[in-house]
Amino acid sequence: MENRTPAGRTGRPRSAAADAAILAATREALVELGWSKLTLGDVATRAGVAKTTLYRRWAGKNELVVDAVAELFDELQLPDRGTLAADIEGVVLQFSAILARPEARSGLMSVVAESTRDDALRERIRCSIVERQKRLVMEGRARAQQRGELPPEANPGQASSTVDLIFDMVAGAVIHRTLVSAQPVDATWVQRFTTVLMGGLAAAED
The missing domain is CATH 1.10.10.60 (Homeodomain-like)
Known part of the structure; x- marks a missing residue:
């Protein structure tokens, strides 16, 4: 830490x-x-x-509480599983497993609710949790480019906004699925989600 x-x-x-x-x-x-x-x-x-x-x-x-929750998400890793799709599936399953833990679920829901009326708290969440975990997107994207699964940056100036978009899609979908809809993030759902995400990535890179 x-x-x-x-x-x-x-x-x-x-x-x-x-x-x-x-x-x-x-x-x-x-x-x-x-x-x-x-x-x-x-x-x-x-x-x-x-x-x-x-x-x-x-x-x-x-x-x-933000730092206590952030420490849990710092456990996320992105092992090289050979393909971008497999890498995505692996990190999504890790993410959902952390969200399934009572301390992560209680902590995240609490600070997000409090942040609706506290700008300083919202900024701390962004810096301590969101920005820190974007490292996974940057690592996975760079690895996919090295493998030839994604093309190099056509416009380096847009790299940051693309990372933001990918992070929002993954984090938003998994958090909504687990904490709002209270549905399982099982292997079948993760595969379907990854297929949709990969399709979007391919279109965005064209």
Whole structure:
């Protein structure tokens, strides 16, 4: 996990073990208590740290919960499965497996709901979760280009917008399927989704 110590603060170096314990305790509290009843005091007790330790790291509950959820999505990997379609299927199945975890589901739904009236929280979600996970799209697209499955960038200036679009399509479809429609993301659905996405990618690259 990357160091998120706010700029300008000095003192002893942060403890990675304490950070990990705090974020794990936050996820545990989310599942057991829910967003409304979760407090930094309860998280501190569960993590075995002083409450002041949390406030030195996070300004409040919103920031803490976003980072606790972001750590789960940082587990996503994009192993080389030989083809772009197989790579997509693999990461979609990983993504849905994370969303199936109670701590991910509770945390993500909570912060998204809160962000509708909190611009700063929405920006933290974008930076800590969305932008960080776009790495998977960039990695998969570059790998497909190296294999010859996708052509090189015809217009490098449009690369960022294409990455944004692909990420939105994948994340939006999987989140809606799992958290809104409450339908399974099984092998059959993933194959059908990948076929549709691949068709769109081919058209976009023409």
